[in-house]
Amino acid sequence: MSFKATARAGSNIAFIKYWGVADPHLNIPLNNSISMTLGALHTTTTVEWDVAGYLSADQIVIDGVRAEGPKAERVTRHLDFIRHLAGDRRFRARVVSRNNFPMASGIASSASAFAALTMAACTAIGLSLDRTQLSAIARRGSGSASRSIFGGYVEWERGGSDATSVARQLFPPDYWPLRDVVAVVSTNEKTVSSQNGHALALTSPLNSARVDAVYGMLHEVRNAIALRDLEHLGPLIEQDALAMHAVMMTSRPSLLYWQPGTLEVLHAVRRWREEDGLPVYFTIDAGPNVHLLCEPAFERELLRRLQTLSSVRTVMTSGPGEGAEVIDQHLF
Numbered sequence: 001m002s003f004k005a006t007a008r009a010g011s012n013i014a015f016i017k018y019w020g021v022a023d024p025h026l027n028i029p030l031n032n033s034i035s036m037t038l039g040a041l042h043t044t045t046t047v048e049w050d051v052a053g054y055l056s057a058d059q060i061v062i063d064g065v066r067a068e069g070p071k072a073e074r075v076t077r078h079l080d081f082i083r084h085l086a087g088d089r090r091f092r093a094r095v096v097s098r099n100n101f102p103m104a105s106g107i108a109s110s111a112s113a114f115a116a117l118t119m120a121a122c123t124a125i126g127l128s129l130d131r132t133q134l135s136a137i138a139r140r141g142s143g144s145a146s147r148s149i150f151g152g153y154v155e156w157e158r159g160g161s162d163a164t165s166v167a168r169q170l171f172p173p174d175y176w177p178l179r180d181v182v183a184v185v186s187t188n189e190k191t192v193s194s195q196n197g198h199a200l201a202l203t204s205p206l207n208s209a210r211v212d213a214v215y216g217m218l219h220e221v222r223n224a225i226a227l228r229d230l231e232h233l234g235p236l237i238e239q240d241a242l243a244m245h246a247v248m249m250t251s252r253p254s255l256l257y258w259q260p261g262t263l264e265v266l267h268a269v270r271r272w273r274e275e276d277g278l279p280v281y282f283t284i285d286a287g288p289n290v291h292l293l294c295e296p297a298f299e300r301e302l303l304r305r306l307q308t309l310s311s312v313r314t315v316m317t318s319g320p321g322e323g324a325e326v327i328d329q330h331l332f
């Protein structure tokens with residue numbers, strides 16, 4: 001046995017958001033969330049456990065740079081959890097990770113990063129686990145990573161314990177080739193990470209109203225995906241993205257992720273939809289960039305129009321992709 005494995009996992013875009021934790025230690029969310037795993041935006045991670053005992057600490061390299069401080073500590077904490085599961089706390093690890101999208105693009109990398117890390121580290125240490133178990137482990141590292149273990153359209157069940165707060169696939173990637181067109185309006189690092197933001201959700205007076213609204217919408221969202229009905233799904237996605245940002249803005253302290261460019265894109269999309277009938281809907285994560293969802297037939301026209309907006313710096317696109325997988329090509 002080589003104690004080395006490599007895994008690749010796609011990022012994901014949430015239609016119903018994960019925002020706020022009921023249990024910060026276990027990363028149990030306040031509500032179920034639903035997302036699409038992205039095929040074109042992914043992280044590849046190789047983990048090798050140092051069974052010979054050469055290393056005195058984990059060695060972590062992300063996109064060619066040695067990770068230090070809180071970033072490295074977060075990875076080490078996750079490796080500690082996996083070491084504990086495997087029953088051997090001594091092994092340190094070499095971890096090399098690479099994103100195929102720029103970290104500065106503001107695309108959530110924690111989902112794909114912790115899904116790939118979980119699968120690579122568990123495989124390399126010889127734990128034989130199914131996707132549900134991997135999803136529970138990935139959740140400890142990053143909530144949204146629990147969804148990236150699965151491909152296609154995915155729901156993360158809030159659950160009530162470590163074992164029951166897990167994701168499952170609703171539909172495979174080829175069920176509906178929806179497109180996610182990401183309008184990047186700012187490449188600055190966000191000022192408040194989503195990890196810290198989750199703790200603030202409960203301080204907003206709007207939080208419980210949003211969580212109640214989510215529970216009223218989940219069935220409709222699942223149905224709209226089942227029917228491949230973007231006209232029905234789109235307004236629900238927009239409503240929850242706006243509700244989440246309303247919670248963020250009204251937290252104490254307040255979080256304001258939007259930039260002027262965010263609003264330029266939101267207004268343009270609504271104008272294109274209302275005046276020209278272009279069926280495109282938006283969602284926004286914990287950052288200023290806008291994810292636009294459309295059917296493949298409208299992607300070219302959407303890209304053409306986005307080029308006319310002065311605040312759009314770059315655009316990235318993806319359809320639905322497979323869940324995390326072990327691959328043969330190691331990064332070292």
Ligand code: DP6
Pocket residue numbers: 013014016017018019027033108110111141142143144145194195196198284285286
């Ligand atoms: C706004 O999963 O990044 O993207 O668990 O702290 O890693 P951590 O948070 P994370 O939060 C995602 C927040 C979101 C919405 C979503 O993807 O559901």
